Amino acid sequence: MRLDHVALLPAYCAAGTAVLAFLADLLLPGRSRPVLAVTGLGAVATAVAAVLVGRGATRSTFCAGQVGCSYVADHTGALVAALFAALTLAVVGLSVAATPQLPAGEYCFLLACAMTGGVVLGYARDLISLIVALETLTLPLYLLVGLRRRSVSGAEGAVTFFVVSVVSAAIALLGAALLYAVTGAVHFSAVAAALAAHPDARALPLTGAAVVLLLAGLSFKVAAVPFHAWAPAAYDGAPVPVAAYLSTASKLGGVIAIVSVTARALGPSLDVAGPALALLAALTMTVGNLAALRQSRMVRLLAWSSIAQAGYILAPLGALALARGRSADALSTAVAAVLGYTFFYVILEVGAFASVVALRGAFDGGQIADYRGAARRAPMVTAAFVFSLVGLAGLPPGLAGLFAKVVVVRSLLSGGSAWLAVVVALNAVVGLAYYVRVAAVLLTPGANPGGAVRAVRQWPVLAALGAATLVAVVVGFAPQWVLDAVR
Amino acid sequence: MTALLLLTLLLPVAGALAAVGLHRRSDVAGRVAAVVASAGAFVASVALYWHRDGSGWVSTGQQRTGAPIAPWHQIDVSWASGLELRFHIGIDGISYPLVVLTTLLTLLCCVYTLWTVPEGPRGSLLAALLLTIEVGILGVFLALNLVLFFVFFETVLLPMYAVIAAWGGPARRAAARKFVLYTLFGSVLLLVGVFLVVAATGTAELTELTAGGPSRFAGTLGHGTQVAAFVLLALAFAVKSPLWPLHTWLPDAHTEAPTVGSVILAGVLLKMGTYGLLRVAVGVLPYGARQLAPALGVLAVAAILVGGLVCLAQTELKRLIAYSSVGHMGFVLLGIATLTTTGFQAALIGNVAHGVITGLLFFLAGAIKDRTHTGDLRQLGGLRERMPYLSGLLGYAAIASLGLPGLAGFWGEAFAVVAALRRGGPLWTILAVFAALGGALAAAYFLRLLRHVTHGPASPAGAGMACPPLARAELASWAPLVLLALAVGLVPALVLGVAHDPVQALGEVVLR
Numbered sequence: 001m002r003l004d005h006v007a008l009l010p011a012y013c014a015a016g017t018a019v020l021a022f023l024a025d026l027l028l029p030g031r032s033r034p035v036l037a038v039t040g041l042g043a044v045a046t047a048v049a050a051v052l053v054g055r056g057a058t059r060s061t062f063c064a065g066q067v068g069c070s071y072v073a074d075h076t077g078a079l080v081a082a083l084f085a086a087l088t089l090a091v092v093g094l095s096v097a098a099t100p101q102l103p104a105g106e107y108c109f110l111l112a113c114a115m116t117g118g119v120v121l122g123y124a125r126d127l128i129s130l131i132v133a134l135e136t137l138t139l140p141l142y143l144l145v146g147l148r149r150r151s152v153s154g155a156e157g158a159v160t161f162f163v164v165s166v167v168s169a170a171i172a173l174l175g176a177a178l179l180y181a182v183t184g185a186v187h188f189s190a191v192a193a194a195l196a197a198h199p200d201a202r203a204l205p206l207t208g209a210a211v212v213l214l215l216a217g218l219s220f221k222v223a224a225v226p227f228h229a230w231a232p233a234a235y236d237g238a239p240v241p242v243a244a245y246l247s248t249a250s251k252l253g254g255v256i257a258i259v260s261v262t263a264r265a266l267g268p269s270l271d272v273a274g275p276a277l278a279l280l281a282a283l284t285m286t287v288g289n290l291a292a293l294r295q296s297r298m299v300r301l302l303a304w305s306s307i308a309q310a311g312y313i314l315a316p317l318g319a320l321a322l323a324r325g326r327s328a329d330a331l332s333t334a335v336a337a338v339l340g341y342t343f344f345y346v347i348l349e350v351g352a353f354a355s356v357v358a359l360r361g362a363f364d365g366g367q368i369a370d371y372r373g374a375a376r377r378a379p380m381v382t383a384a385f386v387f388s389l390v391g392l393a394g395l396p397p398g399l400a401g402l403f404a405k406v407v408v409v410r411s412l413l414s415g416g417s418a419w420l421a422v423v424v425a426l427n428a429v430v431g432l433a434y435y436v437r438v439a440a441v442l443l444t445p446g447a448n449p450g451g452a453v454r455a456v457r458q459w460p461v462l463a464a465l466g467a468a469t470l471v472a473v474v475v476g477f478a479p480q481w482v483l484d485a486v487r
Numbered sequence: 488m489t490a491l492l493l494l495t496l497l498l499p500v501a502g503a504l505a506a507v508g509l510h511r512r513s514d515v516a517g518r519v520a521a522v523v524a525s526a527g528a529f530v531a532s533v534a535l536y537w538h539r540d541g542s543g544w545v546s547t548g549q550q551r552t553g554a555p556i557a558p559w560h561q562i563d564v565s566w567a568s569g570l571e572l573r574f575h576i577g578i579d580g581i582s583y584p585l586v587v588l589t590t591l592l593t594l595l596c597c598v599y600t601l602w603t604v605p606e607g608p609r610g611s612l613l614a615a616l617l618l619t620i621e622v623g624i625l626g627v628f629l630a631l632n633l634v635l636f637f638v639f640f641e642t643v644l645l646p647m648y649a650v651i652a653a654w655g656g657p658a659r660r661a662a663a664r665k666f667v668l669y670t671l672f673g674s675v676l677l678l679v680g681v682f683l684v685v686a687a688t689g690t691a692e693l694t695e696l697t698a699g700g701p702s703r704f705a706g707t708l709g710h711g712t713q714v715a716a717f718v719l720l721a722l723a724f725a726v727k728s729p730l731w732p733l734h735t736w737l738p739d740a741h742t743e744a745p746t747v748g749s750v751i752l753a754g755v756l757l758k759m760g761t762y763g764l765l766r767v768a769v770g771v772l773p774y775g776a777r778q779l780a781p782a783l784g785v786l787a788v789a790a791i792l793v794g795g796l797v798c799l800a801q802t803e804l805k806r807l808i809a810y811s812s813v814g815h816m817g818f819v820l821l822g823i824a825t826l827t828t829t830g831f832q833a834a835l836i837g838n839v840a841h842g843v844i845t846g847l848l849f850f851l852a853g854a855i856k857d858r859t860h861t862g863d864l865r866q867l868g869g870l871r872e873r874m875p876y877l878s879g880l881l882g883y884a885a886i887a888s889l890g891l892p893g894l895a896g897f898w899g900e901a902f903a904v905v906a907a908l909r910r911g912g913p914l915w916t917i918l919a920v921f922a923a924l925g926g927a928l929a930a931a932y933f934l935r936l937l938r939h940v941t942h943g944p945a946s947p948a949g950a951g952m953a954c955p956p957l958a959r960a961e962l963a964s965w966a967p968l969v970l971l972a973l974a975v976g977l978v979p980a981l982v983l984g985v986a987h988d989p990v991q992a993l994g995e996v997v998l999r
Contacts, residue, residue: 395671396623396642406570406634409678413686418679418715425675432671436645436664440652445608483569 007059007073010050014119017042018112025105032104039108047085054078068187080122087249088115093464094241098362110140126187127176145238157237164230172217178210188264195268221254222310225284235303244353247306248346278318285311289430299365319415337411339486344404348391354465355385384469393435399476498528499618506615517611525597529590555993571691576629580985592754593621595964596747602960605745607654619646633691655743662743669736673726680719697770717775720768727760731790741809746853754846773997784824790817795928804862822903828994830906837899847968869945878941885933895975
C-alpha cells in the first residue's frame with residue numbers, strides 16, 4: 001500500500017506540533033512563552049497545510065481495494081482541519097494567562113495531541129478511524145481539565161468527564177461493532193452500500209440498536225442530553241481556556257463525527273437515525289436552556305448554554321425524521337446547515353470564553369454578579385463579550401448568530417419539520433432570557449463585589465478575543481462565505 | 488434617487504456611530520451629531536416623494552402595473568443567496584407615510600434629548616440607541632425581501648430593551664425583560680412563518696410573492712400552508728401591534744420607559760406589527776387572511792373594548808395612554824381584518840394618526856411627570872391653573888385621540904367602523920357596533936382624564952411644586968406633532984393620496 005504523504009500533511013503538522021512543544025519545553029525548561037509560541041506556530045502550519053491540501057483535488061489514502069479508503073482529504077475535511085487548527089491557536093492565545101500556574105510543556109503537548117485527533121477526524125472515512133480520532137481528541141482533555149494542581153473542582157470535573165466519556169466511548173464502539181456484525185464493513189461507503197443492498201438487514205432490530213447506540217455514544221462529545229451532565233462540572237473545574245476548547249473544538253469533533261456517520265454511512269437507515277436525532281435535538285436545547293436560566297456562575301451558565309446550542313446544532317439532522325427530509329438533496333441541506341451553525345457557534349463561543357479570560361483571568365470564571373461594572377473597567381472587552389452573548393442569543397447586532405438560527409430554521413422547514421422549527425424558535429426566546437441577564441449585569445455600573453481578580457492585559461489573550469470578534473462581525477455581514485464553505 | 492433611499496437608512500447609522508464615538512469626549516457633541524443625522528434622514532425621507540415614477544398627487548404609476556407593490560425607488564443587491572436574503576429595499580405609497588413618520592418622530596426625540604436627558608447613562612448613548620431603533624424600523628418599512636424584513640424586525644429588540652432598562656423608571660428591569668422576551672416570542676414566530684413561505688415558494692421577494700393574477704405560487708403555496716403561515720405571521724405581528732390578549736407587555740414597557748422611549752414605542756414601533764400584517768401577512772397569504780379574518784376582527788374589537796374599559800379604571804397617566812394605544816391599534820387591526828380597501832385605508836391613516844397623537848400624548852405625559860414627579864391621576868389636578876399651556880395641549884391631544892372630527896384621530900376609527908359595516912353580514916355588523924361603542928368609551932375615559940388632570944380641584948400634594956414653564960426643547964419637539972394632528976385631520980389625503988393605488992391593488996389581490 002502506497003501512502004499519499006501530501007494528503008497526510010495536515011495530520012503530520014499537527015502531530016509534529018505536539019512533539020515540538022515537548023522538545024521546546026525540554027530545551028528551554030521553565031519558560032512558557034517559547035513553548036506556547038511553538039504550539040501556536042504549529043497550529044498555523046497545520047491550518048496552512050490543510051488549506052493548501054484542500055485547494056487541490058481530493059486525495060485519498062489508506063485504501064483497501066474496492067472497499068474504499070479510510071482517509072480522504074477533500075474540501076470539507078480541509079475546512080474541518082483548518083477550523084480545529086484555528087481553534088487551537090485561539091486557545092493557545094488564551095492559555096498565556098494560565099501558563100504561569102500550569103506546566104507549559106505538558107499543557108501544550110496535550111493540546112496539540114487533541115488537535116491531531118481533530119484534524120484526522122475530518123478526513124476519517126471508516127468507523128474505526130473515526131472513533132480513534134475522536135478518542136485522540138478527547139483523551140488529552142481529561143488531563144487538561146484536571147491539570148491544575150491542588151484544585152478539587154478540577155479533579156472532580158476531570159473524573160466526571162473521564163467516567164462519562166469512557167462509558168460513552170464503549171457505547172459508540174458497541175454500536176460500531178454491531179453495525180459491523182450486520183454489514184460486515186467498517187468503511188462508511190461500504191456500510192451504506194451494504195445497508196442499501198439488504199432491506200431485510202435494515203429491518204433487523206439489531207441494526208436499529210446499532211444505529212442508536214453509535215449515535216448515542218457520539219452525542220456525548222457534543223454534550224447532548226442525556227449525556228450532558230459532565231459538561232457543567234468539567235467546564236467549571238477546568239482552566240477557562242480548556243473550557244473554551246471543550247465547548248468549541250471538542251464539540252466540533254462530536255458534530256463532525258455525527259454528521260460523518262449519519263450522512264456517509266447511515267444514509268439508508270435514516271428512518272431510525274432521524275427520529276433519534278430529532279428527539280435528541282429537541283431535548284438537548286430545551287434542557288440546556290431551562291437549566292441555564294438558574295445558573296449563577298458564569299462558566300456554568302456558558303456550559304449549559306453550550307448544551308442548548310448543541311441542540312440547535314443537531315436540529316437540522318432532525319429533519320431526517322420525515323421521509324421528505326431524507327432525499328439526497330435534503331440531506332445535503334441538513335448537513336450544510338449543521339456545519340454552518342457550528343461554524344457561527346464556535347466563533348461566538350470562542351469570543352465569549354476569551355472575554356471571560358480577559359475579564360477574570362484563566363482560572364475562575366466567578367459568579368455572574370462579580371461582573372458588575374465590567375463596562376467601566378474594560379469597555380472594549382465588555383463590548384466584545386456582549387456582542388458574543390447577543391450573537392449566541394441570535395439577535396442583531398450579533399448578525400452571525402442571527403443567521404445561524406436562520407440557517408437552522410430554514411433547513412428544518414425545507415425538510416418539512418415545522419414542529420422542530422417551532423421548538424427551536426421558542427427555545428431561542430428562553431435562551432435570550434439568560435443571555436440578556438448576563439449582558440445587563442456586564443453593563444450595569446457599580447462596584448464589583450468579587451473585585452480581587454484583575455483584568456488580563458496580555459496581548460495574545462486580547463488578540464484571540466479581537467480575532468474572534470472580528471471574524472464574527474465579518475461573517476455576520478457576509479454569511480454567504482460560510483454557507484459556500486460548508487456546502 | 489436610490490441614493491436618497493440609501494441615505495435615509497445610512498444617515499441614522501452614521502449618527503449612531505458618531506454619537507457613540509463622541510460620548511466620552513463630549514456628551515453634547517454626541518447629541519448634536521444625533522440631531523444632525525436624524526434631521527438629514529428626515530429630509531432625505533421627505534425628498535423620496537419627488538422623482539418617483541408617474542407624477543401628480545394621486546396617480547403613482549400603479550395603474551400601469553397593477554401590482555400591490557410597485558416601488559417608487561428601489562435598491563436590490565444580493566446579500567446571502569443561500570438564505571434567499573437580498574438587500575432589497577424600496578418605498579411605495581403604503582410605506583412612505585410611515586417612513587416619514589418614523590424619521591420625524593426620531594428627529595423630535597433627538598431634539599428633545601438635546602435638552603432633556605432622563606436619569607441614567609449619558610444622553611448621547613440614548614440618542615445613539617434611538618437612531619439604531621430608527622434604522623430597524625425604517626428597514627422594516629422599506630424591506631422588500633422577507634428575510635431582510637425579519638432581520639430588521641429583530642434589530643429593534645435589543646436597543647429598545649436597553650433604552651427601557653437603562654433610562655427607565657423604578658421597575659425598569661422587569662418591564663424591559665418582559666418587553667424583550669414577549670416581542671422576541673413574536674419575532675421567532677415570524678422567522679418560522681417567513682421560512683414556511685420561503686420553503687414552499689422558493690423565493691423571499693415580496694414583489695414576487697404579493698403579485699396578483701393567477702399566482703404562480705398557486706401549486707406550491709397550498710391552502711394548508713397559507714393558513715399555517717398566516718397564523719404564525721399574525722401571531723408575530725399581533726404581539727408587536729399589540730393585539731389583545733397579547734398586549735400585556737405594553738403597559739409595563741410604556742410606564743417604565745423614558746419619555747422618548749415611550750414616544751418611539753407608541754409612535755412607530757407598534758406600527759411594525761400593523762404594517763407587517765398588511766403588507767406581509769395579508770399581501771402574501773390572501774387565502775389564509777380570508778380564512779382567519781373573522782377571528783382577527785373579533786380580537787381587534789375585543790382589544791378596543793378591553794382597552795377602553797381598562798382605561799376607565801386606570802389611575803396612572805402613562806398606563807392610561809398605553810391602554811388607550813391598545814384600543815386605537817384595535818381599530819387599525821379591525822380595518823385590516825375587514826380585508827376591504829376602505830379598511831386598509833382606515834388602517835393606514837389610523838397608524839399615522841396614532842403615531843402623531845400618541846407620540847404627542849407621551850411627550851406631554853412625560854412633561855407632566857417631570858414637573859410633578861407623579862403620574863397618579865388622583866394626585867394630579869388643577870393643572871390648568873398652574874400650567875395653562877401644558878394643560879391646553881393635553882386637552883388638544885386627548886380630544887384628537889378620542890377621535891373628534893377635524894383632527895387626525897377621527898378618520899382611522901370612523902373608516903374602520905364603516906368598513907366593517909360595508910363588509911356586511913351579522914358578524915361584521917355586530918363588530919362595527921361594538922367598535923363604535925369602543926369609540927364612545929374612548930371619549931369617556933379621555934374626558935375623565937381631563938377632568939382629573941386639568942379641570943379638577945388643585946391637589947394638595949401638587950400645590951407647592953415648582954412648575955417651570957414650557958422649555959424651548961419641548962415646544963420645538965411638540966409643535967410639529969400638534970400641527971400634523973390638525974393637518975392630517977383636515978386633509979386626510981396627505982396620507983391616503985399616496986397610498987390610494989397600492990391599496991386598491993392590494994384589495995383586488997385579497998378579494999380575488
